[in-house]
Amino acid sequence: MPPSVLIVEDEPAIAELLAINIKHAGYHPLQARDVNAANALVAEVLPDLIVLDWMLPGTSGLVFLRRLRADARTRELPVIMLTARTQEEDSVDGLEAGADDYMAKPFSPKELVARIKAVLRRRAPQRTNDAVTVNGLTLDPSTHRVYVKENGVQLPVHLGPTEFKLLHFFLTHPERVHSRTLVLDQVWGDHVFIEERTVDVHIKRLRSALKPVGYEAIIETVRGSGYRLTRLPLTNRMEKAA
Template identity: 75%
Template sequence: MHISVLIVEDEPAIIELLAANLKHAGFHPLPARNATIASALISEILPDLIVLDWMLPGMSGLQFMRKLRADSRTRDVPVIMLTARDEEQDRVDGLEAGADDYLVKPFSPKELVARIKAVLRRRAPQLTDDAVSVRSLTLDPATRRVFVKTAGDDMPVHLGPTEFKLLHYFMAHPERVHSRSLVLDQVWGDHVFIEERTIDVHVKRLRAALKPVGYDAIIETVRGSGYRLSGMAPSQPVATAA
Protein backbone atom coordinates (compact mmCIF):
# COMPACT_ATOMS: atom_id res chain seq x y z
CA MET A 1 0.00 0.00 0.00
CA HIS A 2 1.34 3.42 -1.01
CA ILE A 3 2.01 5.30 2.26
CA SER A 4 3.80 8.65 2.07
CA VAL A 5 6.03 9.81 4.93
CA LEU A 6 7.22 13.42 5.04
CA ILE A 7 10.70 13.68 6.60
CA VAL A 8 11.40 17.20 7.93
CA GLU A 9 15.10 17.17 8.84
CA ASP A 10 17.89 19.65 8.11
CA GLU A 11 20.84 17.21 8.15
CA PRO A 12 21.30 15.75 4.62
CA ALA A 13 22.98 12.56 5.87
CA ILE A 14 20.09 11.79 8.21
CA ILE A 15 17.50 12.52 5.50
CA GLU A 16 19.32 10.20 3.10
CA LEU A 17 19.56 7.43 5.70
CA LEU A 18 15.92 7.69 6.73
CA ALA A 19 14.65 7.94 3.17
CA ALA A 20 16.56 4.80 2.16
CA ASN A 21 15.27 2.82 5.14
CA LEU A 22 11.68 3.98 4.69
CA LYS A 23 11.77 3.16 0.99
CA HIS A 24 13.16 -0.29 1.80
CA ALA A 25 10.27 -0.77 4.27
CA GLY A 26 7.75 0.00 1.54
CA PHE A 27 7.01 3.64 2.34
CA HIS A 28 7.23 6.62 -0.01
CA PRO A 29 9.60 9.19 1.60
CA LEU A 30 9.19 12.92 0.97
CA PRO A 31 12.27 14.84 2.20
CA ALA A 32 12.17 18.48 3.36
CA ARG A 33 15.06 20.45 4.90
CA ASN A 34 12.90 22.96 6.80
CA ALA A 35 9.34 23.91 7.68
CA THR A 36 8.97 26.18 4.63
CA ILE A 37 9.77 23.37 2.20
CA ALA A 38 7.60 20.99 4.22
CA SER A 39 4.64 23.39 4.02
CA ALA A 40 5.05 23.64 0.24
CA LEU A 41 5.06 19.84 -0.08
CA ILE A 42 2.00 19.53 2.16
CA SER A 43 0.14 22.04 0.00
CA GLU A 44 0.70 19.70 -2.96
CA ILE A 45 -0.01 16.37 -1.26
CA LEU A 46 -1.09 15.53 2.26
CA PRO A 47 1.33 12.92 3.69
CA ASP A 48 0.07 9.93 5.65
CA LEU A 49 2.61 10.58 8.43
CA ILE A 50 5.26 13.18 9.27
CA VAL A 51 8.67 12.55 10.83
CA LEU A 52 9.63 15.93 12.29
CA ASP A 53 12.97 17.06 13.72
CA TRP A 54 12.77 19.43 16.70
CA MET A 55 15.84 21.55 15.82
CA LEU A 56 15.16 23.10 12.41
CA PRO A 57 16.49 26.35 10.89
CA GLY A 58 13.93 29.14 10.99
CA MET A 59 10.72 27.73 12.43
CA SER A 60 11.44 25.03 15.00
CA GLY A 61 9.88 21.60 14.82
CA LEU A 62 7.80 22.39 17.90
CA GLN A 63 6.45 25.57 16.33
CA PHE A 64 5.73 23.73 13.10
CA MET A 65 3.93 21.00 15.06
CA ARG A 66 1.64 23.60 16.63
CA LYS A 67 0.97 25.07 13.20
CA LEU A 68 0.03 21.62 11.85
CA ARG A 69 -2.36 20.97 14.72
CA ALA A 70 -3.99 24.39 14.32
CA ASP A 71 -4.83 23.70 10.65
CA SER A 72 -7.95 21.60 10.04
CA ARG A 73 -6.33 20.01 6.98
CA THR A 74 -3.28 18.69 8.86
CA ARG A 75 -4.77 18.37 12.34
CA ASP A 76 -5.11 14.59 12.20
CA VAL A 77 -1.90 13.69 10.34
CA PRO A 78 0.21 11.49 12.67
CA VAL A 79 3.57 13.03 13.67
CA ILE A 80 6.69 11.44 15.17
CA MET A 81 9.21 13.93 16.56
CA LEU A 82 12.97 13.38 16.33
CA THR A 83 15.22 15.24 18.74
CA ALA A 84 18.48 15.21 20.63
CA ARG A 85 16.60 16.72 23.60
CA ASP A 86 15.96 13.94 26.11
CA GLU A 87 14.79 15.92 29.12
CA GLU A 88 11.40 14.88 30.47
CA GLN A 89 9.94 18.38 30.02
CA ASP A 90 11.00 18.38 26.36
CA ARG A 91 9.15 15.11 25.79
CA VAL A 92 6.11 16.52 27.58
CA ASP A 93 6.23 19.70 25.47
CA GLY A 94 6.43 17.68 22.25
CA LEU A 95 3.57 15.38 23.17
CA GLU A 96 1.40 18.22 24.44
CA ALA A 97 1.98 20.08 21.17
CA GLY A 98 0.39 17.12 19.40
CA ALA A 99 3.15 14.61 18.62
CA ASP A 100 2.01 10.98 18.47
CA ASP A 101 5.44 9.65 19.39
CA TYR A 102 8.89 10.94 20.34
CA LEU A 103 12.25 9.44 19.36
CA VAL A 104 15.54 10.64 20.85
CA LYS A 105 18.72 10.78 18.74
CA PRO A 106 20.73 8.73 18.14
CA PHE A 107 18.25 6.03 17.16
CA SER A 108 18.06 3.00 14.92
CA PRO A 109 16.27 3.50 11.57
CA LYS A 110 14.68 0.08 12.21
CA GLU A 111 13.21 1.44 15.43
CA LEU A 112 11.79 4.44 13.57
CA VAL A 113 10.16 2.13 11.01
CA ALA A 114 8.67 0.09 13.87
CA ARG A 115 7.40 3.28 15.55
CA ILE A 116 5.85 4.46 12.25
CA LYS A 117 4.01 1.16 11.84
CA ALA A 118 2.81 1.30 15.45
CA VAL A 119 1.51 4.86 15.08
CA LEU A 120 -0.26 3.99 11.82
CA ARG A 121 -1.92 0.97 13.44
CA ARG A 122 -3.18 3.25 16.18
CA ARG A 123 -4.05 6.38 14.20
CA ALA A 124 -4.67 5.19 10.63
CA PRO A 125 -5.39 1.45 10.63
CA GLN A 126 -6.84 1.65 7.10
CA LEU A 127 -3.28 2.26 5.85
CA THR A 128 -1.91 -1.01 7.25
CA ASP A 129 -2.17 -4.59 6.00
CA ASP A 130 -3.74 -5.84 9.23
CA ALA A 131 -6.97 -7.77 8.74
CA VAL A 132 -10.09 -6.22 10.30
CA SER A 133 -13.33 -7.90 11.31
CA VAL A 134 -16.83 -6.86 12.28
CA ARG A 135 -18.73 -9.84 13.62
CA SER A 136 -18.27 -12.55 10.97
CA LEU A 137 -17.27 -10.13 8.19
CA THR A 138 -13.51 -9.99 7.60
CA LEU A 139 -11.43 -7.83 5.27
CA ASP A 140 -7.81 -8.81 4.64
CA PRO A 141 -5.78 -6.07 2.85
CA ALA A 142 -2.78 -8.37 2.35
CA THR A 143 -4.76 -10.83 0.23
CA ARG A 144 -7.41 -8.34 -1.01
CA ARG A 145 -10.13 -10.67 0.26
CA VAL A 146 -13.45 -9.90 1.93
CA PHE A 147 -15.44 -12.82 3.30
CA VAL A 148 -17.97 -13.91 5.89
CA LYS A 149 -17.03 -16.78 8.16
CA THR A 150 -19.69 -19.49 8.29
CA ALA A 151 -19.98 -22.95 9.77
CA GLY A 152 -19.00 -24.30 6.35
CA ASP A 153 -16.82 -22.56 3.78
CA ASP A 154 -16.11 -18.82 4.00
CA MET A 155 -18.46 -16.83 1.77
CA PRO A 156 -16.56 -14.34 -0.42
CA VAL A 157 -17.70 -10.77 -1.04
CA HIS A 158 -16.68 -9.41 -4.43
CA LEU A 159 -15.82 -5.70 -4.40
CA GLY A 160 -14.32 -3.25 -6.85
CA PRO A 161 -11.12 -1.42 -5.84
CA THR A 162 -12.90 1.72 -4.60
CA GLU A 163 -15.55 -0.22 -2.67
CA PHE A 164 -12.77 -2.30 -1.09
CA LYS A 165 -10.97 0.85 0.12
CA LEU A 166 -14.25 2.34 1.32
CA LEU A 167 -15.18 -0.75 3.33
CA HIS A 168 -11.63 -0.96 4.73
CA TYR A 169 -11.87 2.62 5.98
CA PHE A 170 -15.29 2.07 7.55
CA MET A 171 -14.26 -1.22 9.19
CA ALA A 172 -11.06 0.34 10.56
CA HIS A 173 -13.16 3.08 12.23
CA PRO A 174 -16.40 1.40 13.36
CA GLU A 175 -19.19 3.30 15.11
CA ARG A 176 -17.82 6.70 14.09
CA VAL A 177 -19.78 9.14 11.93
CA HIS A 178 -17.78 10.14 8.85
CA SER A 179 -18.69 13.19 6.78
CA ARG A 180 -18.59 12.87 3.01
CA SER A 181 -15.65 15.31 2.85
CA LEU A 182 -13.67 13.23 5.37
CA VAL A 183 -14.38 9.99 3.48
CA LEU A 184 -13.36 11.73 0.27
CA ASP A 185 -9.98 12.76 1.72
CA GLN A 186 -9.29 9.43 3.44
CA VAL A 187 -10.40 7.06 0.67
CA TRP A 188 -9.93 8.99 -2.55
CA GLY A 189 -7.01 11.09 -1.32
CA ASP A 190 -6.28 14.74 -0.73
CA HIS A 191 -6.55 17.05 -3.77
CA VAL A 192 -8.81 14.65 -5.68
CA PHE A 193 -11.54 16.81 -7.12
CA ILE A 194 -14.76 14.84 -7.39
CA GLU A 195 -18.27 15.57 -6.25
CA GLU A 196 -19.01 14.49 -2.69
CA ARG A 197 -22.20 12.87 -3.94
CA THR A 198 -20.01 10.40 -5.84
CA ILE A 199 -19.44 8.80 -2.44
CA ASP A 200 -23.16 8.01 -2.24
CA VAL A 201 -22.89 6.02 -5.48
CA HIS A 202 -20.02 3.93 -4.14
CA VAL A 203 -21.79 3.39 -0.80
CA LYS A 204 -24.81 2.12 -2.75
CA ARG A 205 -22.57 -0.30 -4.67
CA LEU A 206 -20.92 -1.42 -1.43
CA ARG A 207 -24.26 -2.14 0.19
CA ALA A 208 -25.38 -4.08 -2.89
CA ALA A 209 -22.24 -6.24 -2.71
CA LEU A 210 -22.76 -6.88 1.03
CA LYS A 211 -26.48 -7.68 0.72
CA PRO A 212 -26.10 -11.33 -0.41
CA VAL A 213 -24.18 -12.10 2.81
CA GLY A 214 -26.55 -10.09 4.99
CA TYR A 215 -24.23 -7.21 5.89
CA ASP A 216 -25.64 -4.32 3.84
CA ALA A 217 -27.32 -2.80 6.92
CA ILE A 218 -24.02 -2.22 8.75
CA ILE A 219 -23.36 0.85 6.55
CA GLU A 220 -25.75 3.40 8.04
CA THR A 221 -26.67 6.80 6.64
CA VAL A 222 -26.58 9.49 9.33
CA ARG A 223 -28.91 12.20 8.09
CA GLY A 224 -27.16 15.53 7.67
CA SER A 225 -23.77 14.10 8.71
CA GLY A 226 -22.55 11.24 6.52
CA TYR A 227 -22.07 7.53 7.12
CA ARG A 228 -21.30 5.13 9.94
CA LEU A 229 -20.41 1.46 10.11
CA SER A 230 -22.34 -0.05 12.98
CA GLY A 231 -21.37 -3.45 14.29
CA MET A 232 -24.68 -3.49 16.15
CA ALA A 233 -26.86 -3.17 13.03
CA PRO A 234 -29.05 -6.20 12.34
CA SER A 235 -28.05 -8.51 9.50
CA GLN A 236 -29.83 -11.16 7.49
CA PRO A 237 -28.98 -14.81 8.23
CA VAL A 238 -26.21 -16.00 5.89
CA ALA A 239 -27.36 -18.87 3.74
CA THR A 240 -24.97 -21.81 3.56
CA ALA A 241 -24.81 -24.66 1.14
CA ALA A 242 -26.37 -27.88 2.34
Protein backbone atom coordinates in the same frame (compact mmCIF):
# COMPACT_ATOMS: atom_id res chain seq x y z
CA MET B 1 -0.70 3.60 -3.06
CA PRO B 2 1.27 2.84 0.15
CA PRO B 3 1.01 5.23 3.10
CA SER B 4 3.26 8.26 2.64
CA VAL B 5 5.73 9.39 5.30
CA LEU B 6 7.19 12.89 5.11
CA ILE B 7 10.72 13.09 6.56
CA VAL B 8 11.60 16.64 7.64
CA GLU B 9 15.33 16.40 8.37
CA ASP B 10 18.14 18.78 7.36
CA GLU B 11 21.00 16.26 7.62
CA PRO B 12 21.12 14.49 4.21
CA ALA B 13 22.75 11.28 5.51
CA ILE B 14 20.12 10.82 8.22
CA ALA B 15 17.26 11.72 5.86
CA GLU B 16 18.47 9.22 3.25
CA LEU B 17 18.93 6.46 5.86
CA LEU B 18 15.39 7.05 7.11
CA ALA B 19 13.98 7.11 3.58
CA ILE B 20 15.63 3.76 2.72
CA ASN B 21 14.31 2.07 5.86
CA ILE B 22 10.83 3.57 5.49
CA LYS B 23 10.64 2.48 1.85
CA HIS B 24 11.85 -1.02 2.77
CA ALA B 25 9.02 -1.20 5.35
CA GLY B 26 6.46 -0.63 2.60
CA TYR B 27 5.83 3.11 2.95
CA HIS B 28 6.32 5.91 0.42
CA PRO B 29 8.98 8.33 1.74
CA LEU B 30 8.94 12.05 0.98
CA GLN B 31 11.77 14.36 2.03
CA ALA B 32 12.06 18.01 3.04
CA ARG B 33 15.14 19.77 4.38
CA ASP B 34 13.33 22.61 6.15
CA VAL B 35 9.91 23.87 7.17
CA ASN B 36 9.36 25.84 3.95
CA ALA B 37 9.88 22.71 1.85
CA ALA B 38 7.71 20.69 4.23
CA ASN B 39 4.93 23.27 3.98
CA ALA B 40 5.01 23.05 0.19
CA LEU B 41 4.76 19.25 0.25
CA VAL B 42 1.95 19.22 2.82
CA ALA B 43 0.03 21.80 0.79
CA GLU B 44 0.40 19.66 -2.35
CA VAL B 45 -0.39 16.22 -0.95
CA LEU B 46 -1.23 15.55 2.69
CA PRO B 47 1.07 12.76 3.94
CA ASP B 48 -0.14 10.00 6.23
CA LEU B 49 2.55 10.71 8.85
CA ILE B 50 5.42 13.14 9.44
CA VAL B 51 8.81 12.29 10.94
CA LEU B 52 9.93 15.72 12.14
CA ASP B 53 13.35 16.84 13.35
CA TRP B 54 13.26 19.42 16.13
CA MET B 55 16.42 21.35 15.16
CA LEU B 56 15.88 22.66 11.63
CA PRO B 57 17.42 25.69 9.88
CA GLY B 58 15.21 28.75 10.12
CA THR B 59 11.90 27.67 11.66
CA SER B 60 12.20 24.90 14.25
CA GLY B 61 10.31 21.62 14.08
CA LEU B 62 8.48 22.50 17.30
CA VAL B 63 7.10 25.71 15.77
CA PHE B 64 6.08 23.79 12.63
CA LEU B 65 4.32 21.18 14.77
CA ARG B 66 2.34 23.87 16.58
CA ARG B 67 1.27 25.33 13.23
CA LEU B 68 0.14 21.89 12.05
CA ARG B 69 -1.98 21.43 15.16
CA ALA B 70 -3.53 24.91 14.74
CA ASP B 71 -4.71 24.13 11.18
CA ALA B 72 -7.95 22.15 10.82
CA ARG B 73 -6.58 20.35 7.74
CA THR B 74 -3.47 19.02 9.53
CA ARG B 75 -4.70 18.92 13.13
CA GLU B 76 -5.02 15.12 13.17
CA LEU B 77 -1.90 14.40 11.10
CA PRO B 78 0.32 11.93 13.03
CA VAL B 79 3.77 13.32 13.89
CA ILE B 80 6.84 11.62 15.37
CA MET B 81 9.52 14.05 16.57
CA LEU B 82 13.26 13.40 16.34
CA THR B 83 15.75 15.39 18.38
CA ALA B 84 19.23 15.47 19.84
CA ARG B 85 17.75 17.23 22.86
CA THR B 86 17.52 14.74 25.72
CA GLN B 87 16.28 16.84 28.61
CA GLU B 88 12.98 15.67 30.08
CA GLU B 89 11.41 19.12 29.66
CA ASP B 90 12.21 18.97 25.93
CA SER B 91 10.27 15.74 25.45
CA VAL B 92 7.42 17.21 27.48
CA ASP B 93 7.41 20.31 25.25
CA GLY B 94 7.26 18.15 22.14
CA LEU B 95 4.42 15.97 23.39
CA GLU B 96 2.47 18.94 24.73
CA ALA B 97 2.81 20.64 21.32
CA GLY B 98 0.99 17.65 19.83
CA ALA B 99 3.63 15.07 18.88
CA ASP B 100 2.31 11.50 18.85
CA ASP B 101 5.72 10.09 19.72
CA TYR B 102 9.22 11.34 20.49
CA MET B 103 12.63 9.76 19.76
CA ALA B 104 16.04 11.03 20.87
CA LYS B 105 19.07 10.81 18.57
CA PRO B 106 20.91 8.54 18.00
CA PHE B 107 18.12 6.03 17.37
CA SER B 108 17.56 2.75 15.59
CA PRO B 109 15.85 3.09 12.18
CA LYS B 110 14.14 -0.26 12.87
CA GLU B 111 12.69 1.13 16.10
CA LEU B 112 11.48 4.23 14.25
CA VAL B 113 9.72 2.05 11.66
CA ALA B 114 8.10 0.09 14.50
CA ARG B 115 6.88 3.33 16.03
CA ILE B 116 5.57 4.55 12.66
CA LYS B 117 3.53 1.35 12.40
CA ALA B 118 2.25 1.76 15.98
CA VAL B 119 1.24 5.40 15.49
CA LEU B 120 -0.53 4.66 12.20
CA ARG B 121 -2.30 1.68 13.75
CA ARG B 122 -3.55 3.95 16.52
CA ARG B 123 -4.26 7.15 14.58
CA ALA B 124 -5.00 5.91 11.04
CA PRO B 125 -5.78 2.17 11.11
CA GLN B 126 -7.10 2.29 7.53
CA ARG B 127 -3.53 3.06 6.39
CA THR B 128 -2.07 -0.20 7.76
CA ASN B 129 -1.97 -3.70 6.29
CA ASP B 130 -3.56 -5.32 9.34
CA ALA B 131 -6.57 -7.52 8.61
CA VAL B 132 -9.75 -6.26 10.26
CA THR B 133 -12.93 -8.16 11.12
CA VAL B 134 -16.28 -6.74 12.20
CA ASN B 135 -19.17 -9.09 12.92
CA GLY B 136 -17.76 -11.86 10.75
CA LEU B 137 -16.86 -9.66 7.77
CA THR B 138 -13.08 -9.68 7.18
CA LEU B 139 -10.95 -7.40 5.00
CA ASP B 140 -7.27 -8.23 4.51
CA PRO B 141 -5.27 -5.39 2.85
CA SER B 142 -2.16 -7.56 2.41
CA THR B 143 -4.01 -10.04 0.15
CA HIS B 144 -6.66 -7.54 -1.01
CA ARG B 145 -9.42 -9.98 -0.08
CA VAL B 146 -12.78 -9.52 1.58
CA TYR B 147 -14.69 -12.54 2.85
CA VAL B 148 -17.21 -13.96 5.29
CA LYS B 149 -16.51 -17.24 7.06
CA GLU B 150 -19.42 -19.65 7.47
CA ASN B 151 -19.04 -23.23 8.64
CA GLY B 152 -15.30 -23.07 7.99
CA VAL B 153 -15.78 -21.90 4.42
CA GLN B 154 -14.68 -18.48 3.15
CA LEU B 155 -17.33 -16.74 1.07
CA PRO B 156 -15.55 -14.10 -1.03
CA VAL B 157 -16.83 -10.56 -1.60
CA HIS B 158 -15.71 -9.04 -4.89
CA LEU B 159 -15.07 -5.29 -4.70
CA GLY B 160 -13.67 -2.64 -7.00
CA PRO B 161 -10.63 -0.66 -5.74
CA THR B 162 -12.65 2.32 -4.50
CA GLU B 163 -15.23 0.13 -2.73
CA PHE B 164 -12.36 -1.80 -1.13
CA LYS B 165 -10.86 1.41 0.30
CA LEU B 166 -14.30 2.60 1.35
CA LEU B 167 -15.06 -0.62 3.24
CA HIS B 168 -11.60 -0.58 4.82
CA PHE B 169 -12.22 2.90 6.18
CA PHE B 170 -15.61 1.97 7.63
CA LEU B 171 -14.39 -1.32 9.13
CA THR B 172 -11.55 0.47 10.93
CA HIS B 173 -13.96 3.11 12.28
CA PRO B 174 -17.10 1.12 13.23
CA GLU B 175 -20.13 2.65 14.94
CA ARG B 176 -19.10 6.21 14.05
CA VAL B 177 -21.09 8.53 11.81
CA HIS B 178 -19.00 9.95 8.95
CA SER B 179 -20.06 12.87 6.79
CA ARG B 180 -19.65 12.64 3.02
CA THR B 181 -16.94 15.31 3.19
CA LEU B 182 -14.95 13.29 5.73
CA VAL B 183 -15.31 10.11 3.68
CA LEU B 184 -14.10 11.95 0.56
CA ASP B 185 -11.03 13.26 2.41
CA GLN B 186 -10.17 9.90 3.97
CA VAL B 187 -10.85 7.63 1.00
CA TRP B 188 -10.26 9.80 -2.07
CA GLY B 189 -7.85 12.35 -0.56
CA ASP B 190 -8.29 15.99 0.36
CA HIS B 191 -6.94 17.25 -2.98
CA VAL B 192 -9.41 15.36 -5.15
CA PHE B 193 -12.24 17.68 -6.10
CA ILE B 194 -15.32 15.59 -6.78
CA GLU B 195 -18.98 15.88 -5.86
CA GLU B 196 -20.07 14.62 -2.44
CA ARG B 197 -22.78 12.56 -4.17
CA THR B 198 -19.97 10.42 -5.55
CA VAL B 199 -19.84 8.87 -2.08
CA ASP B 200 -23.50 7.86 -2.41
CA VAL B 201 -22.80 6.11 -5.72
CA HIS B 202 -19.95 4.07 -4.26
CA ILE B 203 -21.89 3.27 -1.09
CA LYS B 204 -24.62 1.85 -3.33
CA ARG B 205 -22.05 -0.26 -5.20
CA LEU B 206 -20.54 -1.44 -1.92
CA ARG B 207 -23.93 -2.52 -0.60
CA SER B 208 -24.66 -4.37 -3.84
CA ALA B 209 -21.37 -6.26 -3.52
CA LEU B 210 -22.11 -7.16 0.11
CA LYS B 211 -25.68 -8.29 -0.60
CA PRO B 212 -24.86 -11.86 -1.77
CA VAL B 213 -23.35 -12.62 1.65
CA GLY B 214 -26.10 -10.77 3.54
CA TYR B 215 -24.05 -7.81 4.71
CA GLU B 216 -25.54 -4.94 2.70
CA ALA B 217 -27.25 -3.51 5.81
CA ILE B 218 -23.97 -3.21 7.71
CA ILE B 219 -23.57 0.24 6.10
CA GLU B 220 -26.29 2.50 7.50
CA THR B 221 -27.47 5.83 6.16
CA VAL B 222 -27.76 8.38 8.97
CA ARG B 223 -30.19 10.95 7.60
CA GLY B 224 -28.73 14.45 7.52
CA SER B 225 -25.33 13.28 8.77
CA GLY B 226 -23.73 10.65 6.54
CA TYR B 227 -22.97 6.96 6.90
CA ARG B 228 -22.07 4.50 9.65
CA LEU B 229 -20.87 0.91 9.74
CA THR B 230 -22.99 -0.89 12.31
CA ARG B 231 -22.72 -4.33 13.91
CA LEU B 232 -25.80 -6.01 12.43
CA PRO B 233 -26.96 -8.97 14.55
CA LEU B 234 -26.06 -12.29 12.95
CA THR B 235 -29.66 -13.55 13.00
CA ASN B 236 -30.82 -10.54 10.98
CA ARG B 237 -27.95 -11.01 8.55
CA MET B 238 -28.78 -14.65 7.94
CA GLU B 239 -32.44 -13.82 7.43
CA LYS B 240 -31.49 -11.19 4.83
CA ALA B 241 -29.16 -13.58 3.01
CA ALA B 242 -31.82 -16.31 2.89
